[in-house]
Amino acid sequence: xxxxxxxxxxxxxxxxxxxxxxxxxxxxxxxxxxxxxxxxxxxxxxxxxxxxxxxxxxxxxxxxxxxxxxxxxxxxxxxxxxxxxxxxxxxxxxxxxxxxxxxxxxxxxxxxxxxxxxxxxxxxxxxxxxxxxxxxxxxxxxxxxxxxxxxxxxxxxxxxxxxxxxxxxxxxxxxxxxxxxxxxxxxxxxxxxxxxxxxxxxxxxxxxxxxxxxxxxxxxxxxxxxxxxxxxxxxxxxxxxxxxxxxxxxx
Amino acid sequence: xxxxxxxxxxxxxxxxxxxxxxxxxxxxxxxxxxxxxxxxxxxxxxxxxxxxxxxxxxxxxxxxxxxxxxxxxxxxxxxxxxxxxxxxxxxxxxxxxxxxxxxxxxxxxxxxxxxxxxxxxxxxxxxxxxxxxxxxxxxxxxxxxxxxxxxxxxxxxxxxxxxxxxxxxxxxxxxxxxxxxxxxxxxxxxxxxxxxxxxxxxxxxxxxxxxxxxxxxxxxxxxxxxxxxxxxxxxxxxxxxxxxxxxxxxxxxxxxxxxxxxxxxxxxxxxxxxxxxxxxxxxxxxxxxxxxxxxxxxx
Numbered sequence: 001x002x003x004x005x006x007x008x009x010x011x012x013x014x015x016x017x018x019x020x021x022x023x024x025x026x027x028x029x030x031x032x033x034x035x036x037x038x039x040x041x042x043x044x045x046x047x048x049x050x051x052x053x054x055x056x057x058x059x060x061x062x063x064x065x066x067x068x069x070x071x072x073x074x075x076x077x078x079x080x081x082x083x084x085x086x087x088x089x090x091x092x093x094x095x096x097x098x099x100x101x102x103x104x105x106x107x108x109x110x111x112x113x114x115x116x117x118x119x120x121x122x123x124x125x126x127x128x129x130x131x132x133x134x135x136x137x138x139x140x141x142x143x144x145x146x147x148x149x150x151x152x153x154x155x156x157x158x159x160x161x162x163x164x165x166x167x168x169x170x171x172x173x174x175x176x177x178x179x180x181x182x183x184x185x186x187x188x189x190x191x192x193x194x195x196x197x198x199x200x201x202x203x204x205x206x207x208x209x210x211x212x213x214x215x216x217x218x219x220x221x222x223x224x225x226x227x228x229x230x231x232x233x234x235x236x237x238x239x240x241x242x243x244x245x246x247x248x249x250x251x
Numbered sequence: 252x253x254x255x256x257x258x259x260x261x262x263x264x265x266x267x268x269x270x271x272x273x274x275x276x277x278x279x280x281x282x283x284x285x286x287x288x289x290x291x292x293x294x295x296x297x298x299x300x301x302x303x304x305x306x307x308x309x310x311x312x313x314x315x316x317x318x319x320x321x322x323x324x325x326x327x328x329x330x331x332x333x334x335x336x337x338x339x340x341x342x343x344x345x346x347x348x349x350x351x352x353x354x355x356x357x358x359x360x361x362x363x364x365x366x367x368x369x370x371x372x373x374x375x376x377x378x379x380x381x382x383x384x385x386x387x388x389x390x391x392x393x394x395x396x397x398x399x400x401x402x403x404x405x406x407x408x409x410x411x412x413x414x415x416x417x418x419x420x421x422x423x424x425x426x427x428x429x430x431x432x433x434x435x436x437x438x439x440x441x442x443x444x445x446x447x448x449x450x451x452x453x454x455x456x457x458x459x460x461x462x463x464x465x466x467x468x469x470x471x472x473x474x475x476x477x478x479x480x481x482x483x484x485x486x487x488x489x490x491x492x493x494x495x496x497x498x499x500x501x502x503x504x505x506x507x508x509x510x511x512x513x514x515x516x517x518x519x520x521x522x523x524x525x526x527x528x529x530x531x532x533x534x535x536x537x538x539x540x541x542x543x544x545x546x547x548x549x550x
Binding site for chain 1: 303
């Protein structure tokens with residue numbers, strides 16, 4: 001009888017658990033424990049700075065993978081990954097035509113995981129374009145652009161253009177033959193615009209052909225100008241998803 | 252504006268709590284797993300495939316073929332078939348504006364939130380995509396004069412005529428430029444009140460002098476005006492119209508949503524075809540070639 005009144009003895013696992021999660025430092029970071037009850041789980045989403053973009057509850061059909069394939073979220077995840085790898089790449093890269101190519105060579109040869117870093121940045125950029133395109137197709141084929149979500153579709157088209165521009169401006173930076181001639185071909189197309197073609201091309205390149213001015217312009221746009229603009233549009237995009245009532249669903 | 256937003260809210264159903272799940276853990280878990288899968292997949296890809304790095308940029312050495320980044324190769328492909336101003340700027344601008352305008356044109360709230368929400372959506376998508384892919388491929392093959400090469404090879408190969416060449420009378424059918432050279436435009440010209448077609452065509456003042464180095468908005472030089480502008484634009488406008496009329500005839504179209512489905516799917520087909528052809532099937536001098544025959548020369 002006495003056994004029932006005594007608290008059960010702590011197992012080894014419990015001891016480890018308490019050691020990690022029930023100490024002063026951990027609890028100063030995560031103010032509550034693991035949210036076990038529905039109420040706490042909603043609070044965990046609503047009060048967490050990273051999670052509060054989400055609503056606290058969503059419709060059952062929206063967690064089905066085949067409804068969204070996570071494409072929008074993954075596009076955003078690529079943007080985050082590109083930001084992280086991009087910042088790391090900036091440590092090793094100087095945007096001058098004397099140094100740019102050499103910096104990339106040295107990054108690949110001398111920096112630990114430098115080649116991997118550059119590969120990650122490039123493949124993530126390609127992946128982001130493909131994911132954004134697929135996300136657009138998903139939204140179209142599920143009819144999710146219909147009222148009241150018209151404007152968010154427009155914001156999405158702008159985000160698609162900005163994604164292409166981000167990738168295009170980054171393409172020049174290695175300053176190799178591939179980069180140089182791809183940008184030459186691309187900006188020549190801009191130059192063929194009626195009325196303001198030559199002016200736009202001059203503005204973009206800072207000259208009549210791809211050179212030092214073009215490199216610094218593309219670099220600045222790539223690492224700060226366009227990321228700032230796309231961040232603003234993404235903020236609006238995500239905000240409007242919530243404001244317009246979450247994901248579209250049949251009436 | 253207020254009334255429209257209010258109407259949209261009014262039509263939204265009441266929240267069914269029992270049909271809802273909690274974001275933590277259900278959604279957060281999915282997001283975490285998909286992010287993890289992509290991180291690992293990209294890490295593995297990056298460990299196996301290196302990002303390309305060619306020789307240092309050299310303005311004096313032009314690679315042949317020179318290509319834009321792959322996501323602009325659809326536009327570079329268009330460049331081969333029409334006036335650069337159309338291919339590089341006007342067509343993509345119009346395409347993006349039309350894309351953004353879809354929800355302002357198709358405002359019906361029926362069929363949202365489900366994949367392919369109308370009765371014939373599946374057929375329209377498959378038809379739009381397949382037909383557009385096929386027609387675009389055929390147009391590219393035709394403008395690349397592959398039908399000329401193939402016809403000559405087949406007739407020679409069958410031994411029907413070992414010296415067979417494409418008949419001069421069919422020169423206008425070689426490719427788009429064939430319309431310029433294969434038709435005797437000079438003998439077809441006429442004069443109205445001192446205005447001689449087609450020589451005086453360029454005298455039509457269409458442009459804003461001083462805005463560009465070339466005072467012409469677009470090149471009005473006949474007959475290239477016909478082959479580089481009239482025919483491509485008529486094709487880009489006419490084919491979608493034909494698509495819609497055809498599907499209407501089949502009884503597949505009952506709403507604007509159906510038209511949007513058809514045209515968007517066709518757009519995706521064209522977008523993919525031109526991107527793939529531009530990336531993998533264009534060799535030196537932008538000639539059509541199978542991918543394994545493409546070599547980049549530096550000149």
